[in-house]
Amino acid sequence: GAVVSQHPSRVICKSGTSVKIECRSLDFQATTMFWYRQFPKQSLMLMATSNEGSKATYEQGVEKDKFLINHASLTLSTLTVTSAHPEDSSFYICSLRWAAYNEQFFGPGTRLTVL
Amino acid sequence: GENVEQHPSTLSVQEGDSAVIKCTYSDSASNYFPWYKQELGKGPQLIIDIRSNVGEKKDQRIAVTLNKTAKHFSLHITETQPEDSAVYFCAALSNYKLTFGKGTLLTVNP
Numbered sequence: 001g002a003v004v005s006q007h008p009s010r011v012i013c014k015s016g017t018s019v020k021i022e023c024r025s026l027d028f029q030a031t032t033m034f035w036y037r038q039f040p041k042q043s044l045m046l047m048a049t050s051n052e053g054s055k056a057t058y059e060q061g062v063e064k065d066k067f068l069i070n071h072a073s074l075t076l077s078t079l080t081v082t083s084a085h086p087e088d089s090s091f092y093i094c095s096l097r098w099a100a101y102n103e104q105f106f107g108p109g110t111r112l113t114v115l
Numbered sequence: 116g117e118n119v120e121q122h123p124s125t126l127s128v129q130e131g132d133s134a135v136i137k138c139t140y141s142d143s144a145s146n147y148f149p150w151y152k153q154e155l156g157k158g159p160q161l162i163i164d165i166r167s168n169v170g171e172k173k174d175q176r177i178a179v180t181l182n183k184t185a186k187h188f189s190l191h192i193t194e195t196q197p198e199d200s201a202v203y204f205c206a207a208l209s210n211y212k213l214t215f216g217k218g219t220l221l222t223v224n225p
Contacts, residue, residue: 001161034213043204043215044159093158097211102147102166104213106158 003027004096006107013084014115020080021110023094029074030096034104035067038091050077084114117142117209121216129224134195136219138205139187147208148181148188152201153218159204163190195223 003026013019023033031052036044048058048069056069068080081088095106118141128134140148146167151159165172165179165188172179176195181188192199200223205216 004158006158043217046212049212095158102208103161103164104149105161106151109156109158111156 001103002030002096002098002105004094004105004107006094006110008110009108010111010113012113012115015085016083018080018082019084019112020078021092021094021112023077023079023096023107025075025096028098030077031074032097032099033071033077034095034097035069035077035079036093036095036106038093038109040091044093047079081112084112086114088112089114117145117207117212117214119205119207119214119216121205121219123219124217125220125222127222127224128195130195130197132195134190134192134199134221134223136190136203136205136221137187138189138207138216139185140207140209140214141186142207142209143183143186145207145209148179149206149208149213150177150179150190151204151206151215153204154201162203192221195221197223197225199223 005024007022033050035047047062048056050056050069050071052071058064071077093109097104121138149164152162153159165181176193178191202218204218206213
């Protein structure tokens with residue numbers, strides 16, 4: 001399967017600051033990447049679909065001005081949580097889809113804690 | 116949109132026993148059904164998947180069955196081992212989006 005990396009693996013920040021999370025595809029070019037959020041003991045919730053070279057598509061209820069997504073290349077997508085608040089504390093996971101076969105592979109996740 | 120129900124939410128088995136997790140989906144257009152294993156603090160790992168044109172698929176100790184008419188699919192793990200302990204998620208692909216079940220915490224007791 002595809003290898004996906006995320007950086008950082010965990011981050012602690014103060015309320016009001018912005019945090020950038022990187023998602024990289026290490027072994028193939030991904031035109032589409034996905035960003036999920038997972039709260040403790042809950043399932044994965046799709047936040048947005050990141051398309052290379054175009055604007056991301058956000059799911060209903062996800063603020064696009066708060067969660068900025070940039071998919072500038074076929075191997076890198078970034079998620080920036082702007083003006084973070086404690087309620088944004090969560091596990092953020094990116095994934096990419098192997099379009100020819102529909103398989104979707106996930107990164108290791110980033111644990112965000114907002115104090 | 117798609118809705119995926121997963122049962123049970125927790126499952127405890129003895130090492131060597133089998134474990135079965137069941138999911139149902141609502142969108143008849145869904146055509147791809149993966150299963151993921153997630154260990155604590157890690158991202159989900161794809162362990163097996165099945166497409167709508169197949170009824171069953173097996174990979175060593177893991178198998179998945181799909182009943183399109185009833186809109187349900189199941190994960191079967193045989194000869195369970197302690198390292199199988201994790202949270203398992205089923206998912207269904209509809210309109211290029213994966214919808215996940217709520218997960219099953221599987222505990223394999225030595």
